[in-house]
Amino acid sequence: LLGPNGAGKTTLISVICGLVTPSSGTISVAGHDIIRDYKAARSTIGLVPQELHTDAFEKVIDTVQFSRGLFGKPRDDAFIEKILRDLTLWDKRNSKIMELSGGMKRRVMIAKALAHEPRILFLDEPTAGVDVELRKDMWRLVRRLRETGVTIILTTHYIEEAEEMADRVGVINKGQ
Template identity: 80%
Template sequence: MQSIISIKGIEKTYAGGFRALKGVDLDIRRGEIFALLGPNGAGKTTLISIICGLVNATAGSISVDGHDIVRNYRQARATIGLVPQELHTDAFERVRDTVAFSRGLFGHAPDAALVERILRDLTLWDKRDAQIKELSGGMKRRVMIAKALAHEPRILFLDEPTAGVDVELRRDMWGLVRALRDTGVTIILTTHYIEEAEEMADRVGVINNGELVLVEDTSALMKKLGTKELTVLLAEPLAALPPELADWRLELNADGRELRYVFDRHADRTGIPSLLARLRDLGIAFTDLNTRQSSLEDIFVSLVSDRRPA
């Protein structure tokens, strides 16, 4: 698939010698939802800020829809909408006016119909004449998204878009992001809510200590690294694992009443039936079975933990 953003060898070293980014290479596909994950201080916001022209890279190059972000700054920036993590807006401005003003900043002619459509899509039309200071935190974040969409960008950056909003509003915003993608807008989001990436993203990138650790299709990542866990609740406690169960990777909990079996859900298709049959052969009765599939959060924690500096 054609790339809309191409990042080559991006480095960023701040005063004092801190390397926030270390040779990042990344291509973001046109029309996809790409989730950038990483712990605090990993370099997510720095990378977004460089792409959007808010921070200068120390080395490397970036092109946005074929425009170099340094040589062709105006053309590159015109294709981008940015919703920053912090809520920056004039508290006394009215909702409709601030969105219309953002459109004008990019040299676009006024378009009242477009502004109305954006506000309606974001459930802001009823608040169109309200001052920003009168809105809730979730509504203010919607205003930030409306401002970012006012100049009709083909790329939208969402830096922690649902931070501080309730679950219901978060779900609404997920729907909005999908709707934008359906119109051809490329979405890049950073998030601490890993379920957002698992729910929405076509691909996931993991960044840690300024390095891009992994880029993978979300579904492929889950298949490749995802595991499944079976917990067997025993009718009677075991003092120790019988040697006859050595062929399975089993853990016995402290009180001897639970067996835990972790396995690859794709490679191990006969493990559970064989294990249960073996338990019956040994006269080990059980009262219940619970299964759990690894989440993207489990995978993320594992990837970051494995690459922590010594």
């Protein structure tokens, strides 16, 4: 989803994810109405927001495991380990969030979004303010997720990223 700053990309994602109530119309995700069947719709979605929202005093592994539990998924230490290894976070699993760099915190947000094994993953401006290494790692991860059947919807205002990563590009400007 390509568009300039302030175009409405984050607002659209927030409505689709059920974080903001739409002013009109309906939205269905995987056949579930986002208002009437919120829990079922939301369980199919992973969201990595633009802003980092985590408990600074919580350990990496605890916050990722907690996110999995929020969606009613049983504990799966092997799956959580795989996610953390894929995101090069395994060595930081016992670190508190506040001890991590900005790039590592972004990786934690991705791990949290993947913890419940969503079919659709929203990445809101995933490369904003990240270093080149993390950008490359994220694109590798996105490619792997796509290969496993996860639908990736990302917002960006970089046309180069959209062209490189997307099967399809939607353009939004002034909410249209």
